[in-house]
Amino acid sequence: MTEFRLPAHSRIHTGVTHAAPEGAHDVRRVRIYRFDPDSGENPRIDTFELEASECGQMVLDALIRIKSTRDATLTFRRSCREGICGSCAMNINGVNRLACITSVHDLGAQIRIYPLPHLPVVKDLVPDLTTFYAQYASVKPWLTTQTPAPPDAERLQSKAEQEKIDRPAACILCACCSTACPSYWWNSDRYLGPAALLAAYRWIIDSRDEATGERLDALEDPFKLYRCHTIMNCTDVCPKDLNPAKAIAEIKKMLVQRQS
Amino acid sequence: MSLRTPLAGVLGRGAAKSGVHHWWLQRLTAVALIPLGIWFVVSLLALPALDYPVVTAWMSQGWTAVLLLLFVLTASWHSYLGVRVVVEDYVHGAGAKSAALAAVSYVHVIVAVAGVFAVLKVALGGAP
Numbered sequence A: 001m002t003e004f005r006l007p008a009h010s011r012i013h014t015g016v017t018h019a020a021p022e023g024a025h026d027v028r029r030v031r032i033y034r035f036d037p038d039s040g041e042n043p044r045i046d047t048f049e050l051e052a053s054e055c056g057q058m059v060l061d062a063l064i065r066i067k068s069t070r071d072a073t074l075t076f077r078r079s080c081r082e083g084i085c086g087s088c089a090m091n092i093n094g095v096n097r098l099a100c101i102t103s104v105h106d107l108g109a110q111i112r113i114y115p116l117p118h119l120p121v122v123k124d125l126v127p128d129l130t131t132f133y134a135q136y137a138s139v140k141p142w143l144t145t146q147t148p149a150p151p152d153a154e155r156l157q158s159k160a161e162q163e164k165i166d167r168p169a170a171c172i173l174c175a176c177c178s179t180a181c182p183s184y185w186w187n188s189d190r191y192l193g194p195a196a197l198l199a200a201y202r203w204i205i206d207s208r209d210e211a212t213g214e215r216l217d218a219l220e221d222p223f224k225l226y227r228c229h230t231i232m233n234c235t236d237v238c239p240k241d242l243n244p245a246k247a248i249a250e251i252k253k254m255l256v257q258r259q260s
Numbered sequence B: 001m002s003l004r005t006p007l008a009g010v011l012g013r014g015a016a017k018s019g020v021h022h023w024w025l026q027r028l029t030a031v032a033l034i035p036l037g038i039w040f041v042v043s044l045l046a047l048p049a050l051d052y053p054v055v056t057a058w059m060s061q062g063w064t065a066v067l068l069l070l071f072v073l074t075a076s077w078h079s080y081l082g083v084r085v086v087v088e089d090y091v092h093g094a095g096a097k098s099a100a101l102a103a104v105s106y107v108h109v110i111v112a113v114a115g116v117f118a119v120l121k122v123a124l125g126g127a128p
Helices: A058-071 A129-137 A161-166 A182-187 A195-204 A212-219 A233-237 A246-256 B004-013 B020-046 B052-059 B062-090 B094-123
Strands: A014-020 A027-036 A044-051 A089-090 A095-098 A110-114 A121-123
Touching: A044 A058, A044 A121, A058 A110, A058 B062, A095 B052, A121 A182, A129 A195, A129 B004, A182 B062, A195 A212, A195 A246, A212 A246, A233 A246, B020 B062, B052 B062, B062 B094
Parallel strands: A014 A044, A027 A110
Antiparallel strands: A027 A044, A089 A095, A089 A110
8 A cells, every 4th residue: 555654764864964164154054865775774864054155056066065075975966067967866945856957046045955756765865767767768769660771861850850859859867757756656666657758759759760559559558658647747847848748648649549 | 676677677567558448538528527517516506495306306307317317427437437547546455456446346336326226216206
């Protein structure tokens, strides 16, 4: 049955407070979820008090500052620091977003940072995305055709055909959407989640692809696709302003239309 | 612990090749319930009184009985489709889920049959 409390070993305790530097007057309190699997202890919330000028522009800057000046064991993923790699997705003040493009100045004096919700935690802010990536792989995110490619040219698309996949193809697989979805929380073992379904849609509507029918067949399932109940958290949180909810609705529409 | 690959876990037993019909019927019944629901509430409010003789007289009219039957059947069907989804969402053990889904099916059939019987009994003059 549904669990309403976290398992005993997941309940969060109060952690350490790293006080603000002497004479600080504009203090930002950054509260961060910490979990170290090797310690055998429960997760805890550490508080880091930073002078506002120390934080830098973005939440990622503040995290790097904390790691280099307060606690070097703080663990998080980051790479491009400009919203294109999707590594630093985390739950910041209750919303899944990319730390590198979330301004500290939009968040107020209290900043709460947790890993993406409802995933196993590897350490601190690093969630285990194994299943998420397997879901992406399961929709076969590559061009599938029977017609051989022209020997001396690319497979061509019209401008209008390209524009259809332009936005869906901009997904960076940060997992903000899937981990914001309650349906994904309860059934991620069988529901593919908005990110994988957006990827599926991107290939279903690709004018060059010849496996549309097989792709739709593979999604026609009460769990893989139809666990989507149009909650729309996915579209709400997408840091790239994509619309997975609409993509899923379009897939459902195509499945109905091919029946009659 | 399992040594299956993550992809094998996600692919599971493959697609069940169903769900379209369920999804479409849920929309179809939802749309039908809008006029039926409004008609039901407005008609009840328009009655001069809500006592037994007035309501049974109203129910015995041909069109009222037909629309009430449609309302009972559509609402039960829509509810069955919706509650089924709720069970699938939240009940996870295989045994518990099968039992809950069976119970949901039975309850909805009982409610629908009882509703239809009640309407017909009044409409066809069986009620005192």
